[in-house]
Amino acid sequence: MRILTFIRQVLDAEESVHVANTAVALENSKLVMDTMDEYGVEEALRLRESGIEAEIIAVAVGPGRTQDALRTALAMGVDRAIHVETDLRLDAIALSKVLAQVAQKEEATLILSGGQQADWDSHALGAATAERLNWPQATWTSALELKGTTLTGKHDVDEGSETFTLELPAVITTQQGLNEPRYPTLPNIMKSKKKELRKEPLDQFNVTPKVNFISAEIQVKNRLNKVLDGKDVPAAASQLVDLLRNEARVIA
């Protein structure tokens, strides 16, 4: 079988966000593979390690720098990578058109994708891709197994979680708890340099954005930052309770 793992390159969570000219500026910031997508790459590798014969392909859409994230996936152990190169920002609905076409061309029967994007906070890509392919999906998946063509697993739903079964082909989106992503080892990093990373232009996919991005701003709520020294415990406790009662008026 063939497994596609869709990956995105995002700002490292430790980095602060900067906005310049009404858009988030990523120059000079550390960029990494989205952790939620790392779970997908890791899960594909684990399915293979559980004895399933599979070719694993990492796919990414984005500017030239995106190939660094694909290199990370290759170093983690995926077999080859496809980079659809564009500077255009595509919303999840538009992006799913690219991913669905790649899945068809590659005759993939399982797609793994992050449950939520750390930059646009979108949850939509997995389900949108599944809809275009007329496949079922499970979102927010925290446990997964594959036997033959049947997936079983656990995923989060409104107010709780469910166990499920699902026949391939299918789309799975990730949630924390699915696995602990591995770090690429040095030998695997060396090996990955010889792996195929194919570039494809966006034109052939015939996509037009569905959402126009107008502006971005950082709206910081002004916080009072009244920080007390807790060395004198009773004094600090009584001062805090007084502030909450009489200044903030948030408790009785």
Place this chain on the structure above:
Amino acid sequence: MILIVVEHANGKVSKSTREMVTVARELGREAPVTALVLGSGVAPIAAEIAKAVDQVLVADLPALSQYDSELWSAAVAQIATEGEASIVLIGGSRSGREYSPRVAIKLDAPLLEDIISLKASGDKLTAQHYTYLARVTETIEAMGPVAVVTIKPGVFNPATPRTEAAEQFDVDLNLPTARLKVTGKTAERSSRVSLTEADIVVSGGRGVGSAEGFTQYVEALADQLGAAVGATRAIVDAGWRPYSEQVGQTGKTVQPKLYIAIGISGAVQHLSGMNKSKTIVAINRDAEAPIFKIADYGIVGDVPQLVPAILAELKK
């Protein structure tokens, strides 16, 4: 029409559905605000929402007794097409955010996710939503005559019911068969106030020391204040607390009037779930902990000493 897909649980219309009614009304369009009720045995739901909207469409079918993304998206897309809906409003719950992309694809429409404001001018729809783990507010615009929109819960004022009820119509649906087979369910159970709806949330992190420390400090303070309890991922992963209490990127988003963070460092993934809280209080022994940057009030000190003293002060 403006179509609202009614969210309901335990025989009641959800608060977020009434928030969607407000969003629909504030658009100021002439189109009737139409509620779609999907489910089995949903007559009371239809009757309840009828007091808030202009018309109600009801699909009361055994096949809809359980939510499924393929069933829900097929039903909503069919009704939106037949009724020539210009806007489809869906709740920003896990399920809403799961099936809404399928509706958007079926309607060949843009999807605006988890929005916190929505404005119509002529045919154009402009919205705002949070990005970058809730650190950035972005303005976006939908391209095209139809848009599918999910609404962030807890942002808009819920519409209040009127006395007269709108007319109800039964609808016929062509439904596919669900392909995801549910084999078991684990419901979240909580004896406390609901985390996402509480006015006060007291949360604990690794700094509470242990599962017992959480009970002794976080739960005791929450009980005293009538608050819900929350947790960081670190202590959920450690097995001290259930995942249902996790606040943050991969947990719940809360925006209470008062959020008290006890022994929490303030990682960006945690902050993204609580940084819109009205007043934030932090207790942490590390003065450099990032949580203090977004705190209104804080004490630098030791949890086992400070929390009992605060409890004693509150009981005075």
